[in-house]
Amino acid sequence: MPPGSARTSVASAFVASALLVVVAACSAPAAETAPAGQLSVEPSPEPSPEQSPDVSPSPSEPTPTTSSLPATSMPTPPGAHRPEWLGTRVLPERPDGLGEVLDTPPELVDRRFPPPDARPVADGFSASAGPVPDEVLARSTWELACPVELADLSYLTMTFWGFDDNTYVGEMIVNASVANDVIGAFERLYDARFPIEEMRVVDAPELDAPPTGDGNNTTAFVCRPTTLSDSWSEHAYGLAIDVNPFHNPYLRGDAVLPELASAYLDRDRELPGMITQGDAATEAFADIGWGWGGEWTSLKDWMHFSASGR
Ligand SMILES: [Zn+2]
Numbered sequence: 001m002p003p004g005s006a007r008t009s010v011a012s013a014f015v016a017s018a019l020l021v022v023v024a025a026c027s028a029p030a031a032e033t034a035p036a037g038q039l040s041v042e043p044s045p046e047p048s049p050e051q052s053p054d055v056s057p058s059p060s061e062p063t064p065t066t067s068s069l070p071a072t073s074m075p076t077p078p079g080a081h082r083p084e085w086l087g088t089r090v091l092p093e094r095p096d097g098l099g100e101v102l103d104t105p106p107e108l109v110d111r112r113f114p115p116p117d118a119r120p121v122a123d124g125f126s127a128s129a130g131p132v133p134d135e136v137l138a139r140s141t142w143e144l145a146c147p148v149e150l151a152d153l154s155y156l157t158m159t160f161w162g163f164d165d166n167t168y169v170g171e172m173i174v175n176a177s178v179a180n181d182v183i184g185a186f187e188r189l190y191d192a193r194f195p196i197e198e199m200r201v202v203d204a205p206e207l208d209a210p211p212t213g214d215g216n217n218t219t220a221f222v223c224r225p226t227t228l229s230d231s232w233s234e235h236a237y238g239l240a241i242d243v244n245p246f247h248n249p250y251l252r253g254d255a256v257l258p259e260l261a262s263a264y265l266d267r268d269r270e271l272p273g274m275i276t277q278g279d280a281a282t283e284a285f286a287d288i289g290w291g292w293g294g295e296w297t298s299l300k301d302w303m304h305f306s307a308s309g310r
Contacts, residue, residue: 079110099211104263112163120166125190139203146223154179163195170199173221175238181288192280213259216246240306247273248302
């Protein structure tokens with residue numbers, strides 16, 4: 001979403017916090033600090049999704065005129081509307097600096113929001129890659145202290161499917177060395193109609209905002225060191241991508257990120273937007289040689305794909 005609106009600043013705040021921690025977390029997955037046995041996956045309340053029957057007549061079909069049914073539109077699936085409060089409720093802070101892990105609000109249990117501030121585009125995958133434009137650079141987290149040269153980053157635009165069955169153009173900064181691979185992977189997600197809520201460059205103010213635990217931005221480059229070590233995250237090199245973080249949270253001990261995403265710790269739900277072993281997302285990234293945080297044993301980072309596997 002473009003910066004500038006009040007909602008953007010609020011939403012940016014939560015994304016920043018989530019990414020801050022996620023980035024921090026992503027940099028140290030190899031450390032076997034949390035035995036697999038500690039991974040407690042709590043059952044979450046299953047929503048009773050009301051399947052939207054496909055009752056739209058095709059243009060070639062005559063519209064029934066004798067039906068006694070009221071001419072109402074299709075029922076809106078639960079979780080399809082972005083709540084007004086999204087990104088505005090700052091979480092209590094834990095002693096470790098993360099936000100409190102709270103129950104997933106009912107509106108987010110089966111989350112299927114269209115991208116904020118985005119207009120659908122015509123069908124068909126398209127993508128572009130090139131140097132990071134000045135306008136994008138100015139709002140990005142890149143600075144001279146980052147571990148990657150600006151010239152080594154690429155700015156991508158890519159078409160993706162939203163949860164509302166429309167297609168949108170997203171943006172992403174990645175390491176130039178993987179630009180073509182990343183485009184290829186997202187083309188496969190597009191072909192599989194894998195839904196993505198939001199795909200935009202993280203801006204600098206987001207990183208310092210307090211957590212609201214409800215972000216869901218699919219993103220790659222974020223220039224951020226870990227909070228618990230001096231090492232950079234793979235995201236700081238543009239060599240890692242988080243896909244639908246809310247649908248694919250991070251779990252380490254009792255830490256969940258985003259903090260309100262506990263309903264998605266039950267990976268058997270297999271709802272739209274979730275990544276599961278063998279699906280289009282894991283296959284697409286595996287085929288470009290990237291590793292998946294959903295396969296880690298010391299912790300789980302289901303949103304995270306990276307070139308190094310870290
Ligand atoms: Zn990540």
